[in-house]
Amino acid sequence: xxxxxxxxxxxxxxxxxxxxxxxxxxxxxxxxxxxxxxxxxxxxxxxxxxxxxxxxxxxxxxxxxxxxxxxxxxxxxxxxxxxxxxxxxxxxxxxxxxxxxxxxxxxxxxxxxxxxxxxxxxxxxxxxxxxxxxxxxxxxxxxxxxxxxxxxxxxxxxxxxxxxxxxxxxxxxxxxxxxxxxxxxxxxxxxxxxxxxxxxxxxxxxxxxxxxxxxxxxxxxxxxxxxxxxxxxxxxxxxxxxxxxxxxxxxxxxxxxxxxxxxxxxxxxxxxxxxxxxxxxxxxxxxxxxxxxxxxxxx
Amino acid sequence: xxxxxxxxxxxxxxxxxxxxxxxxxxxxxxxxxxxxxxxxxxxxxxxxxxxxxxxxxxxxxxxxxxxxxxxxxxxxxxxxxxxxxxxxxxxxxxxxxxxxxxxxxxxxxxxxxxxxxxxxxxxxxxxxxxxxxxxxxxxxxxxxxxxxxxxxxxxxxxxxxxxxxxxxxxxxxxxxxxxxxxxxxxxxxxxxxxxxxxxxxxxxxxxxxxxxxxxxxxxxxxxxxxxxxxxxxxxxxxxxxxxxxxxxxxxxxxxxxxxxxxxxxxxxxxxxxxxxxxxxxxxxxxxxxxxxxxxxxxxxxxxxxxxxxxxxxxxxxxxxxxxxxxxxxxxxxxxxxx
Numbered sequence: 001x002x003x004x005x006x007x008x009x010x011x012x013x014x015x016x017x018x019x020x021x022x023x024x025x026x027x028x029x030x031x032x033x034x035x036x037x038x039x040x041x042x043x044x045x046x047x048x049x050x051x052x053x054x055x056x057x058x059x060x061x062x063x064x065x066x067x068x069x070x071x072x073x074x075x076x077x078x079x080x081x082x083x084x085x086x087x088x089x090x091x092x093x094x095x096x097x098x099x100x101x102x103x104x105x106x107x108x109x110x111x112x113x114x115x116x117x118x119x120x121x122x123x124x125x126x127x128x129x130x131x132x133x134x135x136x137x138x139x140x141x142x143x144x145x146x147x148x149x150x151x152x153x154x155x156x157x158x159x160x161x162x163x164x165x166x167x168x169x170x171x172x173x174x175x176x177x178x179x180x181x182x183x184x185x186x187x188x189x190x191x192x193x194x195x196x197x198x199x200x201x202x203x204x205x206x207x208x209x210x211x212x213x214x215x216x217x218x219x220x221x222x223x224x225x226x227x228x229x230x231x232x233x234x235x236x237x238x239x240x241x242x243x244x245x246x247x248x249x250x251x252x253x254x255x256x257x258x259x260x261x262x263x264x265x266x267x268x269x270x271x272x273x274x275x276x277x278x279x280x281x282x283x284x285x286x287x288x289x290x291x292x293x294x295x296x297x298x299x
Numbered sequence: 300x301x302x303x304x305x306x307x308x309x310x311x312x313x314x315x316x317x318x319x320x321x322x323x324x325x326x327x328x329x330x331x332x333x334x335x336x337x338x339x340x341x342x343x344x345x346x347x348x349x350x351x352x353x354x355x356x357x358x359x360x361x362x363x364x365x366x367x368x369x370x371x372x373x374x375x376x377x378x379x380x381x382x383x384x385x386x387x388x389x390x391x392x393x394x395x396x397x398x399x400x401x402x403x404x405x406x407x408x409x410x411x412x413x414x415x416x417x418x419x420x421x422x423x424x425x426x427x428x429x430x431x432x433x434x435x436x437x438x439x440x441x442x443x444x445x446x447x448x449x450x451x452x453x454x455x456x457x458x459x460x461x462x463x464x465x466x467x468x469x470x471x472x473x474x475x476x477x478x479x480x481x482x483x484x485x486x487x488x489x490x491x492x493x494x495x496x497x498x499x500x501x502x503x504x505x506x507x508x509x510x511x512x513x514x515x516x517x518x519x520x521x522x523x524x525x526x527x528x529x530x531x532x533x534x535x536x537x538x539x540x541x542x543x544x545x546x547x548x549x550x551x552x553x554x555x556x557x558x559x560x561x562x563x564x565x566x567x568x569x570x571x572x573x574x575x576x577x578x579x580x581x582x583x584x585x586x587x588x589x590x591x592x593x594x595x596x597x598x599x600x601x602x603x604x605x606x607x608x609x610x611x612x613x614x615x616x617x618x619x620x621x622x623x624x625x626x627x628x629x630x631x632x633x634x635x636x637x
Contacts (some may be wrong), residue, residue, distance in 0.1 A: 032315075061617065067499050117561075135313065135317065136317070138314055138317075139314055139317035139318055140321075140616045141322075142314055142315075142317070142613050142616065143318070143321075143609065143613050144571070144572055144574075144575035144612065144613070144616050145572075145580070146572075146575065146578065146579075147609055147612055147613075148573045148609075150326065150578060150593075151597075151605065151609055152325075154605065155325060155326065155595040156328040172322065184426075187396060204395070206606050224421050227440065231442055234442050234444075235442060235443070235444060236444075237577055237604075238442075238444045238579065238583070239578070239579070239594065241597075242542075249444070252424075252446055254442075254444065254448065254549075258448055259435055261448060261451065261452045261456060265452060266451070268445070268448050268452065269452075271445075272441075272442060272445030272446075272448075275441075275442050275445065276437065276440055276441050276442070276445075279440040279441075279442075280436065280437065280440040283436060283439060284436065
């Protein structure tokens with residue numbers, strides 16, 4: 001019998017826990033979780049608005065109509081009113097969703113790439129590799145998250161791109177920790193040992209055998225991470241360290257209209273509600289996913 | 300126990316050294332010439348050379364690093380470029396304001412969070428539970444700076460009840476004693492027999508406390524609820540109930556005590572985060588604390604100040620987390636055995 005055939009037979013007999021049925025079952029459970037579905041609906045609405053922003057937005061988000069400045073909502077055809085430069089607030093919020101979703105996804109991808117590799121390597125090899133990596137992670141965690149983000153942006157210079165990099169780097173330690181823990185849980189499982197006994201190399205074992213089975217808790221973290229990235233970037237933009245005018249970024253919209261809180265409540269209130277809803281969507285979905293995917297909570 | 304404490308303290312040293320190293324290289328390896336960045340485009344060669352030698356930037360990097368570590372270990376964080384004051388002085392001047400706000404916010408969040416969490420757990424799946432948990436979820440999803448502005452809009456601008464910022468009514472010509480204004484207010488109350496200072500300090504604290512405390516409040520309420528539900532399932536609670544112990548006593552005397560263990564850790568971590576995370580809140584409420592100072596130092600490109608500020612806050616953060624850990628092991632001996 002050739003080595004290949006042995007391998008095939010063994011693979012058939014030892015089924016890793018994450019067969020396609022696992023995800024199907026999880027999806028079924030997700031559809032039955034009301035909070036998670038609410039989150040998914042909110043995210044879908046924002047995503048659709050973001051993709052079809054040019055169609056959904058009634059006006060150009062950058063077009064200034066000075067005579068119509070600070071128009072109250074539901075007057076003169078402006079559903080959500082206008083800001084201090086007469087720009088349509090609804091259109092700016094819709095386009096802002098585009099920016100916020102991109103920030104969320106890009107920042108989390110950066111943290112996933114950095115933290116994921118570190119966590120995978122640390123959890124897989126253990127020993128001194130693990131100790132060195134976790135030491136570095138611990139040092140990063142000694143910096144409060146918000147402070148670390150602000151300082152990185154301050155060094156790189158204020159811009160939306162740098163804000164995403166900073167958020168990505170600051171959030172990275174969490175992914176490293178979560179993935180390391182689940183990789184360590186999988187490392188000694190029968191299906192991994194079987195693969196290893198067949199001479200599969202470390203790279204294959206890490207990325208093809210273990211990773212897909214260890215990913216569930218990381219996905220929960222990533223979903224919650226998108227929400228947090230949106231919050232952080234809004235905060236950075238509010239401080240002038242993120243998006244720059246006239247970008248219709250939600251945090252920046254609040255910052256640039258804060259002097260009008262005495263006269264025009266909507267310019268500050270409405271972009272904030274947009275942030276709240278978007279983050280709420282990801283938190284609802286993340287909590288729901290945790291209930292479903294996290295084996296520690298599963299009965 | 301002593302061995303456990305010593306072990307944790309020993310672990311602190313490499314972490315703190317790592318923090319110093321990271322802070323040093325973050326600034327040293329930042330793109331561009333720091334002296335040029337700090338002085339701006341119009342600085343001449345002479346000024347640049349002088350600042351470089353002042354900051355030790357003309358030395359090789361390895362020597363700069365050794366010098367930096369030596370200075371930090373001696374407790375010298377350098378001078379602010381903007382004010383020419385010692386950074387340790389700048390920090391200690393502002394620390395009371397930051398601590399005062401972090402403490403009131405933690406207190407607000409803990410008391411309300413525990414009460415709501417216990418109420419939600421006792422009446423599981425009731426409207427109390429649903430509204431508390433929905434509120435908590437909204438609380439963690441909310442941008443703090445937006446909440447702060449909305450609070451100002453309602454309570455300062457709309458209802459004219461509370462001040463929009465600062466720590467004390469300037470018309471009171473107040474001279475701080477301890478720099479903790481609530482305490483100073485009480486001292487003045489005794490000394491001069493009028494409560495004006497205390498009331499003004501308290502009024503100035505309310506909105507920043509609520510803004511800063513909302514996220515911890517939400518987290519503490521959620522932790523208390525889930526921990527309480529866990530404890531209420533335990534056998535000893537069932538036994539107590541079966542033995543006819545009144546429900547109130549079961550919940551508050553027996554269950555709550557154990558349910559609070561994880562909550563205490565969460566409160567400690569949140570307090571550590573509040574000390575550092577107050578940048579947005581302090582900036583909006585013109586609160587003269589460390590967060591606002593770091594933010595302004597960033598704006599002024601005052602790198603030594605930024606460096607000193609993050610170093611200080613991180614040390615503080617690490618130490619608080621250690622204290623929380625140790626405290627937890629004191630109240631929950633099972634942890635030490637691991």
